[in-house]
Amino acid sequence: MKKSAAFLIVALAVSIAVAAAPARAQSDQGVSRSHAWVNATVNGEGQPRGYLQYQNYCSMCHGEGVGKPGTLALQAKYKGQLPALLEKRTDLTPQLIKMYVRNGISVMPIFRKTEISDADLDAICAYLTRNNSKQ
Amino acid sequence: MRVPPGVSPADFADAIKQYEAAIGKEWVFTSDEDVDTYRDSYSPFWHENEEPIPSAAIAPGEVEQVQAVVKIANSHRIPLWTISTGKNLGYGGSAPLLGGSVVLDLKRMNRVLEVNDKNHYALVEPGVSYFDLYRHIQNQGLKVWIDPPDPGWGSLVGNALERGGGYTPMRDHFDCHCGMEVVLANGDVVRTGMGALPNAKTWQQYKYGFGPHVDGIFSQSNFGIVTKMGFWLYPQPDAFLSGSVMVSKHEDLHGLVEVFANLIDSNIVQATTTVVSPLAYGRDPELAALRAKGSTKDLEDYAAQKNIPYWSVSLPFYGSPKVVAAQWEYARDKFSAAIPGARFQDGASYRFPLDADQLAKIANPVPFGVPSLQTFSVGGPRSQGHMWFSPIIPMTGESVLEAQQVFDQVHKDLGEAGGASAAFPVWSFFARAFVIIYFFPIEHDVEKNRRNREIFRRLVTTSAEHGWGEYRTHTAFMGDISDAYSFNDHALRRLHESIKDALDPNGILAAGKCGIWPKSMRKAKGVA
Numbered sequence: 001m002k003k004s005a006a007f008l009i010v011a012l013a014v015s016i017a018v019a020a021a022p023a024r025a026q027s028d029q030g031v032s033r034s035h036a037w038v039n040a041t042v043n044g045e046g047q048p049r050g051y052l053q054y055q056n057y058c059s060m061c062h063g064e065g066v067g068k069p070g071t072l073a074l075q076a077k078y079k080g081q082l083p084a085l086l087e088k089r090t091d092l093t094p095q096l097i098k099m100y101v102r103n104g105i106s107v108m109p110i111f112r113k114t115e116i117s118d119a120d121l122d123a124i125c126a127y128l129t130r131n132n133s134k135q
Numbered sequence: 136m137r138v139p140p141g142v143s144p145a146d147f148a149d150a151i152k153q154y155e156a157a158i159g160k161e162w163v164f165t166s167d168e169d170v171d172t173y174r175d176s177y178s179p180f181w182h183e184n185e186e187p188i189p190s191a192a193i194a195p196g197e198v199e200q201v202q203a204v205v206k207i208a209n210s211h212r213i214p215l216w217t218i219s220t221g222k223n224l225g226y227g228g229s230a231p232l233l234g235g236s237v238v239l240d241l242k243r244m245n246r247v248l249e250v251n252d253k254n255h256y257a258l259v260e261p262g263v264s265y266f267d268l269y270r271h272i273q274n275q276g277l278k279v280w281i282d283p284p285d286p287g288w289g290s291l292v293g294n295a296l297e298r299g300g301g302y303t304p305m306r307d308h309f310d311c312h313c314g315m316e317v318v319l320a321n322g323d324v325v326r327t328g329m330g331a332l333p334n335a336k337t338w339q340q341y342k343y344g345f346g347p348h349v350d351g352i353f354s355q356s357n358f359g360i361v362t363k364m365g366f367w368l369y370p371q372p373d374a375f376l377s378g379s380v381m382v383s384k385h386e387d388l389h390g391l392v393e394v395f396a397n398l399i400d401s402n403i404v405q406a407t408t409t410v411v412s413p414l415a416y417g418r419d420p421e422l423a424a425l426r427a428k429g430s431t432k433d434l435e436d437y438a439a440q441k442n443i444p445y446w447s448v449s450l451p452f453y454g455s456p457k458v459v460a461a462q463w464e465y466a467r468d469k470f471s472a473a474i475p476g477a478r479f480q481d482g483a484s485y486r487f488p489l490d491a492d493q494l495a496k497i498a499n500p501v502p503f504g505v506p507s508l509q510t511f512s513v514g515g516p517r518s519q520g521h522m523w524f525s526p527i528i529p530m531t532g533e534s535v536l537e538a539q540q541v542f543d544q545v546h547k548d549l550g551e552a553g554g555a556s557a558a559f560p561v562w563s564f565f566a567r568a569f570v571i572i573y574f575f576p577i578e579h580d581v582e583k584n585r586r587n588r589e590i591f592r593r594l595v596t597t598s599a600e601h602g603w604g605e606y607r608t609h610t611a612f613m614g615d616i617s618d619a620y621s622f623n624d625h626a627l628r629r630l631h632e633s634i635k636d637a638l639d640p641n642g643i644l645a646a647g648k649c650g651i652w653p654k655s656m657r658k659a660k661g662v663a
Contacts, residue, residue, distance in 0.1 A: 067507055067508075067512065109520075113172065
């Protein structure tokens, strides 16, 4: 408890005191993949069913890039045995996904129907199971 | 079907039918499966009978529907508990304080009504999260910042009403609100501040309107349901600069905090930062041994030998490049004059707007107005959540040391190991005082949770004995903390109860919130 809390405090305190960054780059490519949730509606063209919903509701924790606690937790849990990125899993099922979304797990809280509707949840399941040959 | 306390099954069934007619059957949740989604995901009562579970949940989509459900609640004496996005985790989440209440879920009311980037404000509904508003602003290309708290999934309205905080110069969320719309328990709709003037042009630009400024009574309370709220936004600054101040002696804390307070109160430093001792959380076994048994001199020697500061603070500056550089230089001069031997190190600096590549590299973008959930990157594998003990202490070195020692002693008195307190540093979320944020883990372990609740309650009473009060708390401890604010035989609570009885005589709104109970329940709850 103390250690994880201490790390939280270090992380918060140090995050402001990191080494100086370079001046702003010339180009602006739009929002990066680490912030795909910002304009998923724009980047959603041609993407599989549920991509949009996944970016909007899940990617802040389960996306790729820095500061993604869901991906970090799964990395710690599976230690490389399974992909830490949910989008790259090939073994997920709608039942499993719905169980976690409607019941929570570890620090992931419950998500209600007013936050993620059943229709949106079905779409998210379609996206995350698209690579599961058994689905 | 679960039934609210004091309501007959027949009356409740009738109320449910009326709710369904008023807002649509699909938005009235009564099945166990649906109602369980309103439990507090971080409940300190998980698996215990004491955990307050709702009887039902209703989710209106607009103000007229809120008025309708409030009228139904009044006629049937149904206790309601309002949530915005329901993400008040660590403080009760989406669950009511009174078990059996009907949760009034405002998440569907999620419109961003206006964002203005010339006078820098927004008007939003309760269901708008920080992620939602940020996305709106980015997609519209507006040059204003929001001020997210640590997790970005919460509601601007809900967080401000709880008086939460963030990291930029707009960090005091309730202070930065401007104008509200409130549905009262009798179904009336009121707009505060300039909003009370029809066709007002300055509802989100001037806070006070005319006559008594009532907004405050709707924060951390149960006097009305806020359905719209205005917020001042920060004009996108040109630059950010940070610098660390490091001192080497235990006693240097006094000078460090004195200068810090001067800079905060002069608006030279305008944002949230923390005064820490790296010695409090280093993991070196030698250091751990010194923390337990060593003297202050031992710790100072260790710090000198390892070239780490005894105390440090990272100062954040926002504004134009020349101004922030000058402010940092001014700060260094003041610290040097007060503490010979103070050392300094330049920290991160940025120009805004950040481009995609830069943003992708910043693990914690929250101090730059970008919402995130990165704060959850810590917490052990068994952790099922957390809750916070958050006393307000004076902004003095003396108070910091006293608080650490006093709260440490509480742990020791209850048979726990000491040493945790120093690892929870002080923060400047709110101007002119420090707040300490103590982290309590929640696990699905009844014994551990019971133990932590006991420690928490003792911290509350001990805190009060020293003249320190908490700024906010979990529904589990609202009675304890309300009891501590007891000046003149609980005169403030009597005032709250007078307002409650006038605005909500049937006590249908958020019973028990911050120690305020409906008249009919006061005796049973021991506050009459």
